[in-house]
Amino acid sequence: xxxxxxxxxxxxxxxxxxxxxxxxxxxxxxxxxxxxxxxxxxxxxxxxxxxxxxxxxxxxxxxxxxxxxxxxxxxxxxxxxxxxxxxxxxxxxxxxxxxxxxxxxxxxxxxxxxxxxxxxxxxxxxxxxxxxxxxxxxxxxxxxxxxxxxxxxxxxxxxxxxxxxxxxxxxxxxxxxxxxxxxxxxxxxxxxxxxxxxxxxxxxxxxxxxxxxxxxxxxxxxxxxxxxxxxxxxxxxxxxxxxxxxxxxxxxxxxxxxxxxxxxxxxxxxxxxxxxxxxxxxxxxxxxxxxxxxxxxxxxxxxxxxxxxxxxxxxxxxxxxxxxxxxx
Amino acid sequence: xxxxxxxxxxxxxxxxxxxxxxxxxxxxxxxxxxxxxxxxxxxxxxxxxxxxxxxxxxxxxxxxxxxxxxxxxxxxxxxxxxxxxxxxxxxxxxxxxxxxxxxxxxxxxxxxxxxxxxxxxxxxxxxxxxxxxxxxxxxxxxxxxxxxxxxxxxxxxxxxxxxxxxxxxxxxxxxxxxxxxxxxxxxxxxxxxxxxxxxxxxxxxxxxxxxxxxxxxxxxxxxxxxxxxxxxxxxxxxxxxxxxxxxxxxxxxxxxxxxxxxxxxxxxxxxxxxxxxxxxxxxxxxxxxxxxxxxxxxxxxxxxxxxxxxxxxxxxxxxxxxxxxxxxxxxxxxxxxxxxxxxxxxxxxxxxxxxxxxxxxxxxxxxxxxxxxxxxxxxxxxxxxxxxxxxxxxxxxxxxxxxxxxxxxxxxxxxxxxxxxxxxxxxxxxxxxxxxxxxxxxxxxxxxxxxxxxxxxxxxxxxxxxxxxxxxxxxxxxxxxxxxxxxxxxxxxxxxxxxxxxxxxxxxxxxxxxxxxxxxxxxxxxxxxxxxxxx
Numbered sequence: 001x002x003x004x005x006x007x008x009x010x011x012x013x014x015x016x017x018x019x020x021x022x023x024x025x026x027x028x029x030x031x032x033x034x035x036x037x038x039x040x041x042x043x044x045x046x047x048x049x050x051x052x053x054x055x056x057x058x059x060x061x062x063x064x065x066x067x068x069x070x071x072x073x074x075x076x077x078x079x080x081x082x083x084x085x086x087x088x089x090x091x092x093x094x095x096x097x098x099x100x101x102x103x104x105x106x107x108x109x110x111x112x113x114x115x116x117x118x119x120x121x122x123x124x125x126x127x128x129x130x131x132x133x134x135x136x137x138x139x140x141x142x143x144x145x146x147x148x149x150x151x152x153x154x155x156x157x158x159x160x161x162x163x164x165x166x167x168x169x170x171x172x173x174x175x176x177x178x179x180x181x182x183x184x185x186x187x188x189x190x191x192x193x194x195x196x197x198x199x200x201x202x203x204x205x206x207x208x209x210x211x212x213x214x215x216x217x218x219x220x221x222x223x224x225x226x227x228x229x230x231x232x233x234x235x236x237x238x239x240x241x242x243x244x245x246x247x248x249x250x251x252x253x254x255x256x257x258x259x260x261x262x263x264x265x266x267x268x269x270x271x272x273x274x275x276x277x278x279x280x281x282x283x284x285x286x287x288x289x290x291x292x293x294x295x296x297x298x299x300x301x302x303x304x305x306x307x308x309x310x311x312x313x314x315x316x317x318x319x320x321x322x323x324x325x326x327x328x
Numbered sequence: 329x330x331x332x333x334x335x336x337x338x339x340x341x342x343x344x345x346x347x348x349x350x351x352x353x354x355x356x357x358x359x360x361x362x363x364x365x366x367x368x369x370x371x372x373x374x375x376x377x378x379x380x381x382x383x384x385x386x387x388x389x390x391x392x393x394x395x396x397x398x399x400x401x402x403x404x405x406x407x408x409x410x411x412x413x414x415x416x417x418x419x420x421x422x423x424x425x426x427x428x429x430x431x432x433x434x435x436x437x438x439x440x441x442x443x444x445x446x447x448x449x450x451x452x453x454x455x456x457x458x459x460x461x462x463x464x465x466x467x468x469x470x471x472x473x474x475x476x477x478x479x480x481x482x483x484x485x486x487x488x489x490x491x492x493x494x495x496x497x498x499x500x501x502x503x504x505x506x507x508x509x510x511x512x513x514x515x516x517x518x519x520x521x522x523x524x525x526x527x528x529x530x531x532x533x534x535x536x537x538x539x540x541x542x543x544x545x546x547x548x549x550x551x552x553x554x555x556x557x558x559x560x561x562x563x564x565x566x567x568x569x570x571x572x573x574x575x576x577x578x579x580x581x582x583x584x585x586x587x588x589x590x591x592x593x594x595x596x597x598x599x600x601x602x603x604x605x606x607x608x609x610x611x612x613x614x615x616x617x618x619x620x621x622x623x624x625x626x627x628x629x630x631x632x633x634x635x636x637x638x639x640x641x642x643x644x645x646x647x648x649x650x651x652x653x654x655x656x657x658x659x660x661x662x663x664x665x666x667x668x669x670x671x672x673x674x675x676x677x678x679x680x681x682x683x684x685x686x687x688x689x690x691x692x693x694x695x696x697x698x699x700x701x702x703x704x705x706x707x708x709x710x711x712x713x714x715x716x717x718x719x720x721x722x723x724x725x726x727x728x729x730x731x732x733x734x735x736x737x738x739x740x741x742x743x744x745x746x747x748x749x750x751x752x753x754x755x756x757x758x759x760x761x762x763x764x765x766x767x768x769x770x771x772x773x774x775x776x777x778x779x780x781x782x783x784x785x786x787x788x789x790x791x792x793x794x795x796x797x798x799x800x801x802x803x804x805x806x807x808x809x810x811x812x813x814x815x816x817x818x819x820x821x822x823x824x825x826x827x828x829x830x831x832x833x834x835x836x837x838x839x840x841x842x843x844x845x846x847x848x849x850x851x852x853x854x855x856x857x858x859x860x861x862x863x
Contacts, residue, residue: 023808029819029822030819031819031825049808049809050808050809051808051809052819053803053804054803054822056559057559057706057800057803057804060559060565060710061710061713061804063565064565064710064713064714064717065713065714065717065718065724066717066718067718068716068717068718068719068721068724069717070717070724070725070808154544154557188547189547190544190545190547198445201445203445203464219646220642220643220646220825318557318558322380323380325380327549327554327557
């Protein structure tokens with residue numbers, strides 16, 4: 001029994017050679033990013049030991065571990081989780097940071113975005129055409145839309161959108177929007193994907209989600225009658241959030257950690273999102289084209305991106321969502 | 329009583345016994361201590377003053393009451409029908425009653441939700457019959473149903489065990505005095521079931537308080553789900569810790585309530601063999617009883633299996649099916665076996681002390697052992713992350729620390745199983761052996777332990793099945809790179825690969841089956857005169 005445990009625990013990791021090993025806490029799913037780590041090891045010879053989990057729980061874990069954290073790199077699903085542990089991250093070199101636009105990284109240089117996802121309105125093609133839907137997210141709290149709309153209030157992506165909305169139109173207007181949604185019968189879901197599934201099933205007709213869930217659902221259900229509506233550039237409803245990475249200040253292998261972040265921002269690392277990954281996320285390094293059928297990133301991003309505030313504003317956002325009664 | 333006689337009646341407990349009972353309970357204090365450290369006083373007022381906190385509290389309490397009542401209704405009625413009546417196909421119903429033990433609550437919830445709704449399996453099956461779409465199961469009733477699916481088997485097992493212990497002579501006396509079969513049962517046997525029913529309701533209620541997966545999938549916010557949401561948003565650990573302490577307080581209230589409601593223990597004092605009670609004829613109620621059990625089986629066994637088969641078939645149709653995660657299966661089984669043995673062994677001195685030296689403090693110690701069961705896995709997990717990474721780096725993210733988390737999380741199940749086992753051993757046989765000059769430890773080894781053995785095995789199996797299903801603490805503490813079946817199910821579900829998730833879930837259930845058989849063998853076989861008497 002003990003032997004079985006030892007075998008199960010050590011199998012993958014003991015082949016790594018002593019100090020060159022790199023420990024990554026990945027809040028991104030294994031199915032999506034595991035090939036990236038293989039490519040990195042092939043290119044650099046550095047062995048990577050990856051711990052997978054939810055971004056938020058990994059952030060809580062890093063915070064609780066304190067100086068004892070075994071992690072070298074935190075690879076997060078969203079900017080909010082990176083922002084919440086930014087006091088445990090050390091600044092990245094300018095050469096690394098400058099590969100992406102300033103709006104996709106931490107102003108203090110402690111984390112950098114590696115790929116982008118856009119908030120969209122997913123809609124059932126049996127109920128709507130893209131051009132008859134509003135370009136302004138605030139319009140979707142009207143009764144005729146809200147009653148057929150799905151949201152995921154406990155989901156980090158939705159909360160990032162609400163933070164962007166608060167910062168753009170103010171707390172009072174944002175709260176009214178949420179209260180109107182609630183009053184007009186919005187349906188709540190546990191995550192983005194179930195919303196897109198529910199649209200395909202006809203349970204609802206609209207959903208505030210990230211752009212790539214459409215591709216994921218169509219992979220299992222190619223005939224699902226769902227499409228994405230991209231809202232106006234700079235509208236909080238088309239917020240471009242990022243997945244990103246940071247190096248821990250307590251990292252034992254800082255050199256390898258920086259190399260990994262550089263690799264994620266290399267041409268190879270960036271093309272991965274456009275050509276290989278099924279999620280169709282946006283590459284963030286200028287010059288690397290996104291997957292076919294996606295509007296260019298420049299047509300979606302407004303003049304300012306509030307990503308660095310997502311971590312610190314999250315608590316107030318959650319309080320607003322809870323107060324309106326959307327999480328019950 | 330204290331200090332009366334050097335031998336004979338056990339007086340003052342030996343220091344070794346007290347120490348052996350104190351150590352495990354001290355471990356259980358780790359998560360609450362961590363919460364107290366994390367929760368600031370100022371923040372506590374803020375959280376406790378918020379209206380939403382109390383609304384969430386109310387939802388938690390109503391779920392808890394619903395789950396306790398529901399699992400007693402389901403578990404006890406099944407146990408009584410199977411153990412005491414002339415019900416047809418009793419073995420079959422007994423097996424169906426415990427099969428859901430192999431199903432994590434989030435799988436039950438996923439399946440029940442997946443069976444309903446406009447595109448759910450139920451709607452598709454019923455559509456040709458002209459029956460409109462079945463509304464999606466969610467909210468209070470959805471959460472209650474999904475959690476009851478997981479907790480009713482515990483009540484069934486505890487009740488069935490107690491029913492077997494009760495001497496039918498009293499019921500027979502009641503019948504001689506003119507009562508009907510049911511009336512005699514209610515008058516003579518039901519009072520003796522109180523302890524088992526209360527223990528079952530307590531386990532179900534504690535579980536309902538700590539469950540995350542089912543309530544999240546049913547979109548029903550309890551305090552545990554609020555704790556998860558707090559950790560996920562803002563990563564502010566203070567309000568989450570305050571809510572965790574609220575759960576500790578709730579657990580204390582539940583334990584007090586359960587202790588108050590306990591009746592006298594049904595210990596068989598005299599010598600003589602227990603006899604098999606005469607089965608009660610159901611007569612014209614037979615179809616009703618069969619329909620009741622069939623409905624339960626359909627809801628808690630057939631529906632989840634059908635939904636998972638449907639998902640597997642759908643994924644196979646798209647060619648996106650994964651192979652069976654054997655390696656994760658081996659890790660799950662090994663971890664669960666080690667944790668189950670440790671938890672059961674550690675529960676023995678705590679139980680022994682409370683039952684053989686019943687003082688206020690020994691009983692309090694035993695009650696305290698139940699408390700950790702109300703804390704969600706994420707709290708137990710983060711407490712050990714905090715201590716492990718900061719103070720025990722050589723233990724952090726190793727299997728031993730994960731096993732410690734399991735023992736803490738599921739100690740209550742071991743306690744209830746061991747408690748039931750010890751209560752079947754008459755103290756008089758122990759006293760007789762002591763009169764013959766044996767030392768307490770040798771009496772325990774020669775007299776008590778052999779009689780407890782079947783109950784201990786059942787207790788270990790219950791812990792085993794819970795560990796196999798555990799997710800949040802596992803995710804935080806598992807060695808990097810290792811996997812369990814529960815983490816596999818979760819991993820596949822998060823990327824929406826329901827087919828692959830169902831493969832892992834079915835693997836988990838199939839691997840659990842032999843252990844479920846171990847737990848129920850006696851209950852299933854006990855009623856048949858050809859089989860040897862249990863105990």
